[in-house]
Amino acid sequence: MALTIAQQIAQKEAELARLREKSRALENGQKIILGGMLLAEARKNAKIRQWLLDMANATVKREVDQQRLAPLLVELEKMPREA
Template identity: 85%
Template sequence: MALTIEQKIAQKEAELARLRGQSRALENGQKIILGGMLLAEARKDAKIRQWVLDMAKATVKRDVDQKRLAPLLAELEAQAKA
């Protein structure tokens, strides 16, 4: 039995949704890897550490994000003072 136009559209929409999910997963993985690299360098290099602190203060506006980053930023600030 041949598929109707509506069924073909539904299949293609499902395929598109899967591809979009794969794309988001790839991008999220890349962000995690780069974030880890940046944090490792920020813990070692004073210039990068200060840049991370400045950027976080300038760009992170949502309360939930600020609360999530607070322990990390406190750690980096303590390293900057030491």
């Protein structure tokens, strides 16, 4: 039995939604990996640490994001300024 146009559209929309979710999952995984790499280097390298602190202070505007990052930023700020 052939699918109606409406059924075909619904199938394609569902397929597109699955592909978008797959793309988001891939991007989120990449962000997690890169974020871990950046934090590891920031804990070892004073220049990277300072850059990260400057960027966080300049770009993180939402209160909920600031609260989430606060403990990490305090930790990084307590570390030596120069290696």
